[in-house]
Amino acid sequence: MLQEKTTKENQVSRRSFLRNGAAVAAGFMIVPRHVLGGKGYTAPSDRLRVAGIGVGGKGQSDLAEIAKGPADVVLLCDVDDRRAAASIKAFPKAKYYKDFREMLDKEHKNIDAVTVSTPDHNHAIQALAAMQLGKHVYVQKPLTHDIYEARVLTEAAKKYKVVTQMGNQGASGDGVRQLMEWYRAGLIGEVTEVNCWTNRPVWPQGIPWSANKGLVPKELDWDLWLGTAPYKEYVDKLVPFNWRGWWDYGTGALGDMGCHIIEPPFRILDLGYPTEVECSVGSVYVDEFKRGYFPESCPPSSSVRLKFPGKNGKPVYMNWIDGGLKPARPEELGPNEPMGDRDGTSGVIFIGTKGKMMCGTYGMYPTLLPTSRTKEVNVKQTIARVPEGHYVQWVNACIAGYGKKELSSPFEIAGPLTETVLMGNLAIRSFDYKDADGKFPGRGIKLLWDGPNMKITNFEPANQFVKREYRSGWKLGK
Secondary structure (H helix, E strand, O other): OOOEOOOOOOHHHHHHHHHHHOOOOOOOOOOOHHHHOOOOOOOHHHOEEEEEEOOOOHHHHHHHHHOOOOEEEEEEEOOEHHHHHHHHHHOOOOEEEOOHHHHHHHHHHHOOEEEEOOOHHHHHHHHHHHHOOOOEEEEOOOOOOOHHHHHHHHHHHHHHOOOEEEOOHHHHOHHHHHHHHHHHOOOOOOEEEEEEEOOOOOOOOOOOOOOOEOOOOOOEOHHHHHOOOOOOOOEOOOOOOHHHHEOOOOOHHHHHHHHHHOHHHHHHOOOOOOOEEEEEEOOOEOOOOOEOOOOOEOOOOEEEEEEEOOOOOOOEEEEEEOOOOOOOOOOOOOOOOOOOOOOOOOEEEEEEOOOEEEEOHHHOOOEEEOOHHHHHOOOOOOEOOOOOHHHHHHHHHHHHOOOOOOOOOOHHHHHHHHHHHHHHHHHHHHHOOOOOOOOOOOOOOOEEEEOOOOEEOOOHHHHHHOOOOOOOOOOOOO
16 A cells, blocks of 8 residues: 555374464564663564565565564475575574475464465465464465455455565555656546556466476475475476466466556556456467467467456556567657666556556656656655665564554555456466367457456356366365
8 A cells, every 4th residue: 555645285284283273363462672671672572573485586585675674584484495595594593394384383473474485376375374373474476376365365464464565566666656646646637548568478388288207306395386286297497487387386477577567557546356358369389280279378478458447437448468569659759768668578558638657567667758748747746655665664564563554565455456467367268268169269258357256247167267276185274
């Protein structure tokens, strides 16, 4: 929420984990500093005790940023010892686990908060397990793999009264705040259309599951890595990054970048649930004449169009393009001027009734069009900036307690945003749905969405993509 100046399943540990979870108090006691020491003394309760689930790669950088605030990383958890090595070195006093359930079962009394930086398909079970123990959570984007999971986490944040933040750090940046100030000042009028694009994917998509089976690295617990996903034999190079291109684990280009790119228009225009979605996808050819059909894999490129009710009865259309394609260059933008990011790889263009504005990934490079207006226009700052940054903002809010400080991407915002992003994937997967007759009835149609009830009302097969079935032994919540 923008902060304004004017308003201000290995059964033993599973069973014990579920049993203990109901008994743990939500939150932790704040002991006044003066009780424990004199001037300059930092009480233990004035520092956040953090456990990291998924501590390699992005998880490593997440913990490094969080440790810049009044926080201590006391527990580390990762299914891959290779990926965890850097964080183990960086936080030598932190105890290390492979199974997050065992960690939470044994250590829940020793932590206040949890970070989740694992592949998309396990975000929800890990985050909810922590929330049900009363732990504050920081979860990487996209918040969840499925629309249903996003709704569950959004509601859980309120139920368990925990401080939440999604890892779309641009939500704390100055760019989105500048754009909102311009929009509220009426500089571009009412926005009727938004174009969003990215050069992703930069990993394999639109291809069959590899027949090149590999040996599971001795450092990797493959069964734990799979988690909620169906069991499959290990494939080389899926870990640590290429999982993003398969639906069992990842959410494609939309899931990877949508929460960074769609966030500014979603927030600024207060979009809420979309009501309609349609799409087309790029083709994959296996030979000169035949289009490949690989429903397990995300497409190499896609185009998605979402309709939102908008304000004053005027709908807002959001167009998403990935795979390196871009929307048409606005007439107001010079032929050699960068569009979106400085290298043009990603961006957003707002089309209003009185003008246009644009930005890059994370809301960076906010620009009025024509670009000369950016320097000419002077709009009073009305929205407070976040000088401490996205991570420390969350740390400080955790220490203050639920409801005491505003955050840039709490689940009340991040949940609906994630649902919108995943709605694009629902359309893409419906497009490639093949019925018993070998036909593709989801192609060339517009899907009508009942947001409050999480249901496509005019094409029942699409609803299988709202909520997936977990592998036996895994469940969401208690």
